[in-house]
Amino acid sequence: MNDASVSASTAAAVAATGKPAPSTNQAKVHAADVNVYYGEKQALKSVSIDIPERAVTSFIGPSGCGKSTFLRCINRMNDTIETCRVTGTITIDKADIYDSGLDVVELRARVGMVFQKPNPFPKSIFENVAYGPRIHGLARSKTDLEEIVQTSLKKASLWEEVKDRLAESGTGLSGGQQQRLCIARAIAVSPEVILMDEPCSALDPIATAKIEELIDELRENYTIIIVTHSMQQAARVSQRTAFFHLGVLVETGETDQIFTNPIDRRTQDYITGRFG
């Protein structure tokens, strides 16, 4: 495993498909030579990637490969870990998100996050969604706020199911509904990028299908990055896929290509279930 293979495999992807690897959409998030250390241990090694806007990019790889670590770099969630150190550059719309003058709270409003386990606040359904817009001062009036809540719940395909019980606790919903509530909460502050860290791993197939359908709809307006352990899910929902292994970004390319004809041997071994 060497770091040089990152650019090598990208070049190989270009050669194999005969066209440049990046999709037609412009890069929203751009990372160059990103290294992450937890104390002495290096968790990410020189990761460089362009993430296209208004498309779904999936990160796959075995546990501990660094995919979640990298995801958390994009909204600086790693800042909250004492021993964590990040080097390299990550930009969103060409602006450095590790710039010392940057307001991290504002960044996290622009880059929303949905976690593996649904984590609604122990408050009403309405309050769960209204909380973000309220603290960010996005609503000028009560009607404004109500409208934001309604639109967000509609975008998260939850409105029809909860419109008559907005005052009930968010924690009383089913797991799939809770996850969609968390997505509505993320959407409510009008983010540009949504990070999803295994958003369906705690859900049943039907709730999973609803989230996947939702991801497909959200792609029209948002840049979505999803970490998933389900190869089938990555193949279904994303347009581009990045494969991480041992802290290295091994291969990135069109999802269709990665799952039918990956270039790197390690990608092939992983997606076909051959990793020992």
Added chain:
Amino acid sequence: MAEHIVTSFDDDLKDLARRIAEVGGLAERAVDQAVRALTAVDLAVARKVIESDDHIDALQREIEERAILVIARRQPMAQDLREVMAAIHIANDLERVGDLAKNTAKRVIAIDGQFQPKQFVHGVEHLADLALEQLKNVLDAYASHDLEQALSVWKHDNEIDVLYTSLFRELLTYMMEDPRNISFCTHLLFCAKNIERIGDHATNIAEIVNYVITGVQLTDERPKKDTSSLTSIEYKEA
């Protein structure tokens, strides 16, 4: 290729490959016997070929069912997925080869008792030798994942086409020489066409083997030399 973590997945894939080899062997034998039945006008062998086709058909259906099961159960990706799809396609091609052998065998029964000059059959025999060689090579290429051998089969189909076109002319000439030859020669012409198609199936399989190994479809136009559809022979009064 390393083994899967789930070893029964490897067993499934090996099982598919083994069944393809089995069907391939049966198809080869059917072609060989059909042509031998034709040259010797041996009705017993011809009937055997006709009967054996049911077995080939059944095996093809079995391969298809098992491949579908593998997809449902394992959700194969990348090379594994290509292997499973290849098994379905190749089984299909081999089943068609069996049908063409069967049709040739049926014609042996049809020409029984007709006026049959022996030398007319030589060309068909030679054509069959080439097609069988192609079929054998491509099955070997599949079994050993030999890309070079698969591509060589793909490139050599034009030899069969060229021979078929010249055979077409030859048989037409016999028919013009003596109308009593028409029935026999027409059957031979169909047999020759069957064999030419068997060659086409061998090249199909070669394309599939290429796809399994490289993950990329062959897009170049294969050199086609079967020009019989454009061939006419003028009748000259003696």
